[in-house]
Each structure stands twice: as structure tokens, then as C-alpha cells.
Amino acid sequence: MSSLNFARNVFAKLILPVKCNLRLLDKAIGSRCMSIGNYEYIIAEKKGEKNNVGLIKLNRPRALNALCDGLMKDLKNALDAFEADKDVGCIVLTGSEKAFAAGADIKEMSQKEFSEVYGGNFLSHWNSLTQCKKPVIAAVNGYALGGGCELAMMCDIIYAGDKAQFGQPEITLGTIPGAGGTQRLCKAVGKSRAMEMILTGDRMSAQEAQTSGLVSKVFPVNQLVDEAIKSAEKISGFSKLTIAMCKEAVNTAYELSLQEGLHFEKRIFHATFATKDRKEGMTAFLEKRQPNFTDS
Known part of the structure; x- marks a missing residue:
């Protein structure tokens, strides 16, 4: 048993009430x-x-x-x-x-x-x-x-x-x-x-x-x-800005026809090129390192 788990058990039994x-x-x-x-x-x-x-x-x-x-x-x-x-x-x-x-x-x-x-x-x-x-x-x-x-x-x-x-x-x-x-x-x-x-x-x-x-x-x-x-x-761990854009694109698929949805997706994709995180993500890939997203 790790020291952390041992501390949990002792603390739970001796100090805190059973229903803590x-x-x-x-x-x-x-x-x-x-x-x-x-x-x-x-x-x-x-x-x-x-x-x-x-x-x-x-x-x-x-x-x-x-x-x-x-x-x-x-x-x-x-x-x-x-x-x-x-x-x-x-x-x-x-x-x-x-x-x-x-x-x-x-x-x-x-x-x-x-x-x-x-x-x-x-x-x-x-x-x-x-x-x-x-x-x-x-x-x-x-x-x-x-x-x-x-x-x-x-x-x-x-x-x-x-x-x-x-x-x-x-x-x-x-x-x-x-x-x-x-x-x-x-x-x-x-x-x-x-x-x-x-x-x-x-x-x-x-x-x-x-x-x-x-x-x-x-x-x-x-x-x-x-x-x-x-x-x-x-x-x-990913860009929160890009995650929000991606979620919006997926949810929109339920509301639009295929052609309308494809057009919407393309515009959201284009919009990611206005973000610092898109540039950082691609740069990090080319430089073979982990990206440092700033949600911007």
C-alpha cells in the first residue's frame, strides 16, 4: 500500500466520522x-x-x-x-x-x-x-x-x-x-x-x-x-477554443442537410486559421514537439 493510501485509511478511521x-x-x-x-x-x-x-x-x-x-x-x-x-x-x-x-x-x-x-x-x-x-x-x-x-x-x-x-x-x-x-x-x-x-x-x-x-x-x-x-x-489538454468550434460543428450536423453541414464545417475549419492555437498546433507537429495551446 502506498503512503498516500495508508494516510487515507488512517485519517478516515481515526479522525473523520464514518459518514464523512x-x-x-x-x-x-x-x-x-x-x-x-x-x-x-x-x-x-x-x-x-x-x-x-x-x-x-x-x-x-x-x-x-x-x-x-x-x-x-x-x-x-x-x-x-x-x-x-x-x-x-x-x-x-x-x-x-x-x-x-x-x-x-x-x-x-x-x-x-x-x-x-x-x-x-x-x-x-x-x-x-x-x-x-x-x-x-x-x-x-x-x-x-x-x-x-x-x-x-x-x-x-x-x-x-x-x-x-x-x-x-x-x-x-x-x-x-x-x-x-x-x-x-x-x-x-x-x-x-x-x-x-x-x-x-x-x-x-x-x-x-x-x-x-x-x-x-x-x-x-x-x-x-x-x-x-x-x-x-x-x-x-487540447485548445479549448478549437474544442468549442468542433463541438458546434458536430452538433450542427443534426440540424442541417448534408450539403449545408459540409459548408458550415468548411467555414469553421477556415475560422481555425484565425487562431493562434491552429498555428501552434501545426508548428509543433512540424518541429516534433508537444503543442503549447493558449486557447486563443
């Missing part, structure tokens, strides 16, 4: 992690060797991370904070090993009336995740159902633990998906598979999700978040 928050333990013994903000329903911290990855953990364990209004507001505020942080290049969104998010908060929604949800454009503020310029990786363990599945699909990349389950069971509640489920799931897995899931409420395993293209990679449950952070660190 792991974030405080990491901070106390000098781990490379930094808590950000004070939230009720999430935990936000910076991760990675260079503290350049934003980690957001949904934290309503008794409700299986049901997506109540307060949680979604916390999520938006944390995303805004990481967007404004010049050191952070990529964000990882996760839940617990039991549930990424088991759905929207049914108790909160059950008494709402048509005039209230229609007039107030209910759930519109959930789109804040899709407006984030920095890439977001969803690390999904356990249940990702209803709003939880929709939240994962709003992210740019989805990694899953090998016990994860995806589904849109709104039909069993007498309603339909309302945060993108009928739209994004079709684009991810095709019409027939999406229609089957949405009309039956049946779930999809992590392995099925990977085969169908909904999920990029599947990892053992206890390795999932670390692997997502590892990928996020790699992304964060």
Missing part, C-alpha cells in the same frame, strides 16, 4: 480535487492532475437522483461556473452507482395542470445543458430512466457502467417524454428501436445501448467515473 464526505477527506490529505460551490442537490468539484475537469455528481440518493426543479437549477449554476472557469476544458456528469437519475420528480409534477405547464413552458430550463460550449461526458451507472435518459442524451458523450439501464417509461404514467426523449433517442438508435422503447416503456441494457450507438463505451461500475475523467483530461 469523501471530498473533505481528499482535500484534507492533499488529493488533486477541489470542491466548487455550495449546492443542495449536487456535488461539484474540479478533478484531474491539472484540475482541468469539472465533475458534477447528482446527489439526491433517497430519491434515486430524481430530477426536481431545485436539482436542475443547481445543475445550471454549476455548469455556468465551469463554463466561466478558464482552467476547465471538459465536464463529467454522473450520479451514484445505483442511479444516474431515475427520472423527473413525479411527486413534483403530479399536481400540475395544463395551463400551468403550457403557459410556463415547463422543462424549458432543462436545455441549459445543451447550451454548454464545453464538452460534457455523461458517466451513467444504474438507472437512466425518463428524464434521466434524456439528461444523458443532452450530453456530448455517454459512457456507461456495465449495470446501467436506459429507458423512457413515461407511457406507463400516461404521458410522453418531454425533454427530448422522442427526438434525441430516434437520432441515437433509429426510429424502430426508439419507437419500441417509448411505446412499451422497456429498458435497454448498457451492452444494448453500446451496440445501438447510444453509448460510446461500457466499463465496470467502479471504473466508470475514473475512465470518464481520464477522457475529459485528454480533451481538456
Whole structure:
């Protein structure tokens, strides 16, 4: 056992209470992690060797991370904070090993009336995740159902633990998906598979999700978040300016025809030639050295 791990064990057993928050333990013994903000329903911290990855953990364990209004507001505020942080290049969104998010908060929604949800454009503020310029990786363990599945699909990349389950069971509640489920799931897995899931409420395993293209990679449950952070660190090492441009180009592919998309891509490609990072990247390649990107 390394001296660092030994210090963790001694500190955890002799000084901290059994239920001590792991974030405080990491901070106390000098781990490379930094808590950000004070939230009720999430935990936000910076991760990675260079503290350049934003980690957001949904934290309503008794409700299986049901997506109540307060949680979604916390999520938006944390995303805004990481967007404004010049050191952070990529964000990882996760839940617990039991549930990424088991759905929207049914108790909160059950008494709402048509005039209230229609007039107030209910759930519109959930789109804040899709407006984030920095890439977001969803690390999904356990249940990702209803709003939880929709939240994962709003992210740019989805990694899953090998016990994860995806589904849109709104039909069993007498309603339909309302945060993108009928739209994004079709684009991810095709019409027939999406229609089957949405009309039956049946779930999809992590392995099925990977085969169908909904999920990029599947990892053992206890390795999932670390692997997502590892990928996020790699992304964060590139030019943040170019990463944002690349993300915009890929997302635009879903909105335009092929010819329109190719034209848009070419213009974004041309635009990179106005950046210092493009010049540095190509110069470093020719000089056989690592580039020093300045996000400019």
C-alpha cells in the first residue's frame, strides 16, 4: 500500500466520522480535487492532475437522483461556473452507482395542470445543458430512466457502467417524454428501436445501448467515473477554443442537410486559421514537439 493510501485509511478511521464526505477527506490529505460551490442537490468539484475537469455528481440518493426543479437549477449554476472557469476544458456528469437519475420528480409534477405547464413552458430550463460550449461526458451507472435518459442524451458523450439501464417509461404514467426523449433517442438508435422503447416503456441494457450507438463505451461500475475523467483530461489538454468550434460543428450536423453541414464545417475549419492555437498546433507537429495551446 502506498503512503498516500495508508494516510487515507488512517485519517478516515481515526479522525473523520464514518459518514464523512469523501471530498473533505481528499482535500484534507492533499488529493488533486477541489470542491466548487455550495449546492443542495449536487456535488461539484474540479478533478484531474491539472484540475482541468469539472465533475458534477447528482446527489439526491433517497430519491434515486430524481430530477426536481431545485436539482436542475443547481445543475445550471454549476455548469455556468465551469463554463466561466478558464482552467476547465471538459465536464463529467454522473450520479451514484445505483442511479444516474431515475427520472423527473413525479411527486413534483403530479399536481400540475395544463395551463400551468403550457403557459410556463415547463422543462424549458432543462436545455441549459445543451447550451454548454464545453464538452460534457455523461458517466451513467444504474438507472437512466425518463428524464434521466434524456439528461444523458443532452450530453456530448455517454459512457456507461456495465449495470446501467436506459429507458423512457413515461407511457406507463400516461404521458410522453418531454425533454427530448422522442427526438434525441430516434437520432441515437433509429426510429424502430426508439419507437419500441417509448411505446412499451422497456429498458435497454448498457451492452444494448453500446451496440445501438447510444453509448460510446461500457466499463465496470467502479471504473466508470475514473475512465470518464481520464477522457475529459485528454480533451481538456487540447485548445479549448478549437474544442468549442468542433463541438458546434458536430452538433450542427443534426440540424442541417448534408450539403449545408459540409459548408458550415468548411467555414469553421477556415475560422481555425484565425487562431493562434491552429498555428501552434501545426508548428509543433512540424518541429516534433508537444503543442503549447493558449486557447486563443
